[in-house]
Each structure stands twice: as structure tokens, then as C-alpha cells.
Amino acid sequence: MDLTKLRNIGISAHIDSGKTTLSERILFYAGRIHKIEEVKGDGDGATMDFMELEKERGITITSAATQLQWKENIINLIDTPGHVDFTIEVERSLRVLDGAVLVLCSVGGVQSQSLTVDRQMRRYGVPRLAFVNKMDRTGADAYRVAQMVRDKLNADAIMMQIPMGAGETFAGVIDLVGMKAYYFDGKDGETVREEEIPAEFQDKAAEMRQKMLESLSMYSDEMMELLLSEEEVPSDLVYKVCKEATQQQRITPVFCGSAYKNKGVQLLLDAVLRYLPNPTEREIKARKVGDESIKLDLKPDPTLPFVGMAFKIVEDPFGQLTFMRIYQGKISKGEMYINQRTSKKERFSRIVRMHADKREEVDSAEAGDIVAIMGIDCASGETYSNDRDYCTLESMYIPEPVIKVAVTPASRADADKMSKALNRFRKEDPTFQVYNDEETSETIICGMGELHLDIYVERMRREYKVEVQVGAPKVSYRESPGIKQDFNYKHKKQTGGSGQFAHIVGSLTPIDPEGETTFVFEDHVTGGRIPKQFIPPVEKGFRDSMHKGPLADFPVVGVKIDLNDGSYHDVDSSERAFYIAACDCFRETMRASQPVLLEPIMRCDVECPELDQGSVVGDIISRRGLVTQTDTRDRVSYITAEVPLANTFGYATDLRSMTKGQGTFSMELAKYSAVPRNLQDDIISERKKQLAARA
Numbered sequence: 004m005d006l007t008k009l010r011n012i013g014i015s016a017h018i019d020s021g022k023t024t025l026s027e028r029i030l031f032y033a034g035r036i037h038k039i040e041e042v043k044g045d046g047d048g049a050t051m052d053f054m055e056l057e058k059e060r061g062i063t064i065t066s067a068a069t070q071l072q073w074k075e076n077i078i079n080l081i082d083t084p085g086h087v088d089f090t091i092e093v094e095r096s097l098r099v100l101d102g103a104v105l106v107l108c109s110v111g112g113v114q115s116q117s118l119t120v121d122r123q124m125r126r127y128g129v130p131r132l133a134f135v136n137k138m139d140r141t142g143a144d145a146y147r148v149a150q151m152v153r154d155k156l157n158a159d160a161i162m163m164q165i166p167m168g169a170g171e172t173f174a175g176v177i178d179l180v181g182m183k184a185y186y187f188d189g190k191d192g193e194t195v196r197e198e199e200i201p202a203e204f205q206d207k208a209a210e211m212r213q214k215m216l217e218s219l220s221m222y223s224d225e226m227m228e229l230l231l232s233e234e235e236v237p238s239d240l241v242y243k244v245c246k247e248a249t250q251q252q253r254i255t256p257v258f259c260g261s262a263y264k265n266k267g268v269q270l271l272l273d274a275v276l277r278y279l280p281n282p283t284e285r286e287i288k289a290r291k292v293g294d295e296s297i298k299l300d301l302k303p304d305p306t307l308p309f310v311g312m313a314f315k316i317v318e319d320p321f322g323q324l325t326f327m328r329i330y331q332g333k334i335s336k337g338e339m340y341i342n343q344r345t346s347k348k349e350r351f352s353r354i355v356r357m358h359a360d361k362r363e364e365v366d367s368a369e370a371g372d373i374v375a376i377m378g379i380d381c382a383s384g385e386t387y388s389n390d391r392d393y394c395t396l397e398s399m400y401i402p403e404p405v406i407k408v409a410v411t412p413a414s415r416a417d418a419d420k421m422s423k424a425l426n427r428f429r430k431e432d433p434t435f436q437v438y439n440d441e442e443t444s445e446t447i448i449c450g451m452g453e454l455h456l457d458i459y460v461e462r463m464r465r466e467y468k469v470e471v472q473v474g475a476p477k478v479s480y481r482e483s484p485g486i487k488q489d490f491n492y493k494h495k496k497q498t499g500g501s502g503q504f505a506h507i508v509g510s511l512t513p514i515d516p517e518g519e520t521t522f523v524f525e526d527h528v529t530g531g532r533i534p535k536q537f538i539p540p541v542e543k544g545f546r547d548s549m550h551k552g553p554l555a556d557f558p559v560v561g562v563k564i565d566l567n568d569g570s571y572h573d574v575d576s577s578e579r580a581f582y583i584a585a586c587d588c589f590r591e592t593m594r595a596s597q598p599v600l601l602e603p604i605m606r607c608d609v610e611c612p613e614l615d616q617g618s619v620v621g622d623i624i625s626r627r628g629l630v631t632q633t634d635t636r637d638r639v640s641y642i643t644a645e646v647p648l649a650n651t652f653g654y655a656t657d658l659r660s661m662t663k664g665q666g667t668f669s670m671e672l673a674k675y676s677a678v679p680r681n682l683q684d685d686i687i688s689e690r691k692k693q694l695a696a697r698a
Contacts, residue, residue: 006282006303006371008076011328012275013066013096015124016106017116018085018669021136023063025106025262025271026082032193032269033071033078035358039191039265056461064458066092066315068326068373069358073272079373085116087671088455090123090402091434095314095383097123098399099328099373102279103131104271109143109169109259110636112151115608115643115671121156126400130250130279133160134271135259142637143169145259158255161218163245164270165211166259167204176259176267177204179212180241185270192265216241222248242277249278282371287330289386289394292343299394303370305333308389309340312396313381318427325376326357330396332389333369334376342379343386343395352378383433401433404449405603405648405672408456409474411445417469421446424467428459435459449479452670453652478602478649480686481675482552483561484513485597492591494584497575504575505584507533507541508568511592516561516601516675522546523563533569533581540578541566544585553594554683555690560601560675600683603648606673608641609658611666616640618661626650627679645673 014022030036057064063084070079081100083093097103103124107117124131133152135145145166152160164176167184175186177200184201188194200208216236220227223244229236248254258274260267282303289310291297301310309332317324334340339348355362355375368374381387384398412418425437425448436449450456453476463469489510496503514523524542533541542564549559571581607628611619613635619642620630628646635641651670658666678686 004077004369004371009079009281009371010076010275010279011079011099011101011282011371011373012279013081013083013093013100013103013129014106015083015093015097015103015120016085017108017111017114017120018062020085020106020108020111020114020117021262022085022106023082025104025134025136025268026069026080028192028262028265028268029080029272030069030071031191032272033073035069035071041263055465056458062086064089064092065317066096067357067359068375070356070373074276076276078272078275081373086452086454087116087119087669088450088452088458090119090451090671091432092315093120094123094401095399097127097129099312099314100129101282101285102275103129104275105131105133105255106136107133107148107152108140109135109137109145109148110140111610111641112148113155115606115669118155119671121158125252128252130252131255132249132271132274132278133255133257134267135257136262138166138169138173138259138266139171139261139264141170142639143173145169145257149257152255152257156255159218159221159253160255160257161215161245162211162257162259163215163274164258164267165204165208167201173261173264173266176270177208178270179208179215180238182208182212185267187266187269192268195269218254219244219248222253246278250280250284287396289330289396292392292395301331301394303331305369307331307370308393309334309387310394310396311340311387313376313379313383313385313387314399316381316383316431317375318431322377323380324355325379325381327374327376327387329368329370329372329374331370333367335367336365340387340389341391341393342381343388343391343393345381345385346391349379349381349387351376382430402451402672403479404434404436404451405479406452406456406476407447407449407479408476409440409445409447410460411472411474413470413472417471420467420469421463421471424463424469428462445474451672476652480555480557480678481516481560481601482554482557482593482598483516483559483601483675483677484511484593485599487512488592488596490588490592492584492588494580494587496580502575503577503580503583504572505537505580506570507566507581507584507588509564509566511589511596512563512565513596514561514563521560521562522549525563525565527565527567528569533566533571534576537571537576537578537581538566540582541585544582545589548586548589548593552598553590554598554600555687556694557600557690559593559598600678600686601675602678604645604673604676605648605651605670607644607646607651607654607668607670609644609666609668611640611642611658611662613638613640615662615666616642619658619666622657622661626654648672 016022031039066081066083068081081096083096135148149160149162152158167174177184184198186196188196220230258271287301289299289301311327311329313325313327315326336354339350341348354365356365357375386395412421428435429437434451438447440447491508494505526538545564552559623644626646628644630644632643
């Protein structure tokens with residue numbers, strides 16, 4: 004397989020920007036399907052939304068993979084969900100892809116989930132193109148969207164195409180590199196017609212081409228010299244500079260079209276081949292198992308030892324299906340390979356290539372490929388190789404759940420089925436957590452939002468025929484220290500025989516709990532005041548104590564521990580003594596640090612008719628919300644606000660009744676922030692009542 008002709012790309016965007024509609028057109032033009040279906044049509048529904056629930060609700064819930072051919076090139080394509088509740092699907096897809104298409108709505112522009120997707124792409128260093136979709140909508144404006152990408156995503160967005168018309172007058176696109184107009188003829192836009200640029204667009208095209216060249220010249224001295232001496236810039240140089248700058252993630256080339264009206268999709272596919280990297284152009288870093296300081300550079304060469312990452316797991320009637328990206332080497336059906344985390348040898352009994360929910364068997368797969376393996380038992384994010392302790396790939400970031408509900412099976416018979424379903428969902432989705440509340444012996448499920456948990460409850464009913472009763476949603480509160488607090492704690496115990504002695508001195512400081520680190524431990528002990536082997540138990544003691552805070556037994560976040568001094572006893576000191584000392588010291592110091600209760604604050608994006616803006620804003624304020632931005636375009640109001648999660652339950656129904664069914668909203672976790680003091684006391688007393696009732 005010629006790897007320069009292979010692309011692994013994902014399609015990501017905000018809700019309802021048209022990702023699945025775009026995927027459907029790509030599959031059609033590549034000859035992978037022979038009839039275009041719509042997401043919300045009367046037919047079978049879009050190919051990539053194959054679950055019953057996806058078809059009914061018109062949303063994407065799981066990412067779907069497929070492979071297609073375009074102009075002698077092979078593209079592995081993954082269509083991802085837009086709802087923040089299913090953000091792990093986007094996270095793990097971007098972790099293994101080489102490039103991405105960020106789809107933006109021509110009217111909405113950069114919306115809340117676009118910001119999240121942008122962060123994910125940057126986290127994994129994925130170069131991307133932007134596609135301004137829905138150019139046929141009233142109020143479409145590609146230039147404004149490109150400016151929003153510059154302002155909100157802080158990316159150098161360079162328009163490589165401009166639209167001819169917008170809304171109802173949208174006729175096609177002008178390519179600014181070749182300076183040609185493109186029209187899409189035929190029933191499904193399958194015939195691409197190239198023409199000279201119409202007279203009314205020539206001035207605009209010349210102006211935008213100049214802007215494009217000026218922007219690109221910032222990344223090429225050769226192009227800068229040609230522009231300064233007012234010479235013609237050859238197309239090949241434009242392509243070369245644009246490709247290099249895109250792959251270094253310094254620019255985001257912008258294309259436009261309308262997937263629904265079948266315009267601009269073929270040119271986007273050409274751009275994917277031209278600008279996004281193939282597997283040989285991506286640097287993949289791995290670390291040696293057992294010694295993280297040794298870094299390995301993986302090469303997409305089938306002759307080298309095999310390295311692959313299991314990035315997604317799906318249970319199906321025939322067993323576990325593990326999606327795998329192969330970074331190096333090759334795999335063959337029936338061979339044994341080693342899980343680098345568990346050191347277990349496992350047989351890859353079948354290798355299949357996925358097309359949404361259909362699959363075709365293959366005998367082998369090589370570096371650069373994305374396939375699914377049958378018959379192995381592993382967790383999401385694990386690395387496989389030929390040899391034990393060969394290397395491990397950087398794992399993916401998994402956000403913490405923010406909402407939880409209690410689920411109870413309706414009968415004894417349903418209890419087994421429910422636990423089977425929950426085990427499967429937990430394995431498939433790392434953001435979906437399940438635990439048994441010891442005090443109430445209820446089963447609690449936690450997730451990223453109401454929709455996330457709704458979908459899993461519905462899937463239990465349909466796929467496992469389990470009737471469950473769902474309790475009211477609960478908020479995942481957190482506790483955090485209020486002020487810096489020094490500690491000097493001695494643990495002494497003498498009960499005949501050898502005793503226990505540990506002495507630790509240091510400070511506990513609040514840190515910003517926003518980041519991915521919620522606990523920092525620093526060892527500043529010098530001169531062997533505490534022997535080295537006793538330091539890890541101290542850290543473990545502090546870390547293990549964070550699952551219950553002193554206010555109301557909520558988990559603790561945002562803590563930095565500096566261990567500065569201490570003492571030990573030759574006979575009575577042990578790892579256990581220092582561990583117990585750290586646990587007890589944490590509880591005591593945390594209580595003294597004037598702890599505060601933190602609650603999840605959601606960033607809420609609301610679209611509603613302009614006439615209803617007043618009542619929607621009033622309602623947000625009554626929910627302790629803070630409106631951060633309002634914008635009105637074409638008699639539609641766009642409101643951005645920060646609202647405490649505790650006050651958002653049932654918001655969908657309230658918004659519909661306020662806006663006569665026309666209001667829509669999306670929500671994602673923005674941050675944790677302190678609960679107002681009067682409410683904090685209420686929450687704590689309520690929590691104490693619950694704990695007392697259980698006791």
C-alpha cells in the first residue's frame with residue numbers, strides 16, 4: 004500500500020452543523036453508496052447514523068468509521084458526534100487521526116462545541132481544514148465565519164475559496180488559487196463544471212486572492228519576494244506553502260459549500276488530499292514501557308515491529324469489536340500480539356474493515372490503517388505490540404462526569420440484565436461511570452449531561468429489554484481549600500510490641516481546579532529528615548484522602564501539598580505509619596483551611612427568536628446565570644451565558660414554552676466555581692440529612 008495515498012481524517016463540529024450530511028455526500032461521490040439519504044428523511048437515514056436512536060433523534064451518538072476511495076487515494080473517514088455529552092467519541096477519534104475537517108455553520112459560525120473541538124484538535128496536534136457549510140441558508144456569510152475563526156479560535160483562517168452568492172442565490176464557489184468558478188450540476192451535484200469567473204465576482208475574487216497570498220506569504224520568504232516585486236505567484240508554490248503551514252498547524256484553510264444542496268464537497272475532498280498529512284508526514288511519539296524517559300519515534304513502515312492503539316471498544320452480538328489504529332508494522336489474522344499494559348498475549352482472530360455498521364473481513368492490515376479486531380479483551384487507549392514491554396502510546400484525556408442519577412431495576416430478573424448492560428456501557432465509554440452507593444445500596448450512573456444518561460437508559464430498555472426507574476439528577480459538587488494552611492502533624496501509637504511513629508511538616512495550598520491537574524504533591528525534604536521510601540506513602544495518603552472532603556463528603560479538588568520537613572523513628576516508623584499520618588493530617592488541615600463548596604458551571608448557548616430575547620435572558624438570570632454575550636442576526640438572538648448545573652435541569656422544556664417551540668440550546672462544562680455562602684449552608688445541611696437518614 005502506498006502510504007502517501009492514504010488519509011485518516013475525522014469530521015467534527017458543533018451540533019447541527021451538518022457533519023453527517025457532509026459524510027453522506029462524501030460517501031456518495033466516492034461511489035461508496037449509491038443513494039443519498041438524509042439525517043431526518045423518510046428513508047433509511049444517513050449511513051453513518053446507523054443506531055435506531057440516532058435515526059429517531061436525528062443526532063450522532065457514536066463515531067462511525069468507513070473507508071472510501073477518491074482519485075486513486077484511500078481515505079479512512081470517521082464521523083463524530085456534535086453534542087458535548089458524547090465528547091469522548093470526538094476525543095478518542097482525534098487521538099488517532101492524522102487530519103480533520105472542522106465543519107462550521109455559515110449562520111451560527113464558531114459555536115460552543117466548535118471551541119471544544121478546537122481544543123481537542125490542538126491537544127493532539129491534529130492539522131485541520133475548515134468547511135463553512137449551509138451556504139444555502141438565509142443569513143449565510145462565509146467571510147464573517149472566517150473572521151470568527153480568527154477571533155474566537157485564535158487561528159489564522161485563510162479563505163482558499165469564496166462563495167458565489169449566499170442563501171437562495173448561492174450558485175457555486177470560486178477557487179482563489181486557480182481563479183476559476185465551479186458549479187455543481189446534475190440531480191445530486193455529481194458533475195463539477197469549471198468556468199471562468201462571472202463578471203460580478205471578478206473584483207471580489209481578485210481582492211480575496213491578494214489577501215490569501217499576503218496571508219500565506221507570512222510563511223514563505225519566496226512568496227514574499229514574488230509579491231514585493233509584483234510578480235505572478237505560481238499555483239504550485241501556493242499549494243506547497245499552504246500544505247506546509249497547515250501541517251504545522253499554523254493556518255486553517257477555509258472552504259465553503261452546502262452539503263445538503265450538494266455543492267462544494269468534491270473540492271473539499273481534493274483539498275483533504277492536497278493539504279492534510281498522510282501517515283508518513285506525522286510524527287508519532289511513544290515511550291518505552293518501564294522507563295518513560297526513553298522516547299521512541301514510530302515510523303509507518305510495515306517491516307518494523309508492530310505498534311497499534313485500541314482507541315474504541317464496541318460490544319456486539321459476536322463479541323468485543325476493538326477499533327485499532329496501526330502506527331508501525333503490520334498485523335495478520337490469527338497471529339498473537341501482546342497488550343503492553345497487561346503483558347497478556349492475545350490472538351487477533353479476525354480483522355475487519357468497518358463501513359458504519361457493516362464490515363468486510365481482511366487477512367492483514369499495515370501501518371497507517373484503521374481497522375477493527377475481533378476476539379481481544381482490552382480497555383480503551385491500550386497499546387499492542389509484537390514484543391513485551393516494547394512501547395506505550397500517550398493515552399487520551401478523559402473528562403470527569405458532572406451529573407449523576409440513581410437507576411433501579413423494576414424487578415429481580417431485570418437486575419442481572421441491567422448490570423450486564425452497565426458493564427458493557429462502562430467498558431465502551433470511559434466518561435460513563437457506574438458505582439454502588441454503599442449507604443443507600445443504589446446503583447448510581449454518572450455522565451457528561453442529561454442527554455448522555457438519557458441515551459444510556461433508553462439503550463438499556465431497547466437493547467437489553469430492561470425496565471429501569473430513574474431518580475432525579477444530582478449534581479457532582481466538589482470541595483476545595485479556601486486558604487493556605489500549614490501543618491505539623493505527628494502520628495504516634497504505642498500498644499505493646501513495635502509502635503507507629505510518623506511526623507510530617509509542610510503546607511496545603513489551594514490551586515485553580517480548572518485544569519486537568521486537581522492535586523499536586525511536591526517533596527522539599529532535605530538531609531534525609533524523612534527517608535526516601537516513606538515519601539510515596541505520604542503522597543498516597545494525601546491523594547487517597549481526596550475522595551471525601553470535610554464539609555459534606557464531596558470529592559476534594561485544587562490541592563497542592565508541599566512537604567518541607569518531618570522526622571522518623573528507627574524502629575517504629577513504617578510506610579503504613581506515614582500513610583496513616585498523611586490521611587489524618589489531610590482531614591485536620593483541610594478542616595482548618597476554611598474549605599469552600601464548588602459547583603459545576605455550564606456554558607450555555609441559546610438561540611431564540613429576537614422577540615423572546617427578554618424573557619429568555621430574564622429566565623437565565625433567575626437561574627443564577629450570568630449572560631456573557633448577546634448577538635442578534637436576521638431576527639434571531641444568540642445568547643451565551645454561564646449557568647450553574649443545579650439550575651439547568653428541565654431547561655429544555657422551559658425554553659420551548661418561552662419561545663413557542665423555536666428556542667434551541669447547547670450546554671457544556673465551563674468551570675467549577677464557589678457556591679454562594681447562603682446556598683452552601685443549605686446544600687451541606689441537605690447532604691447531612693441524607694447521610695443521617697442512611698445511617
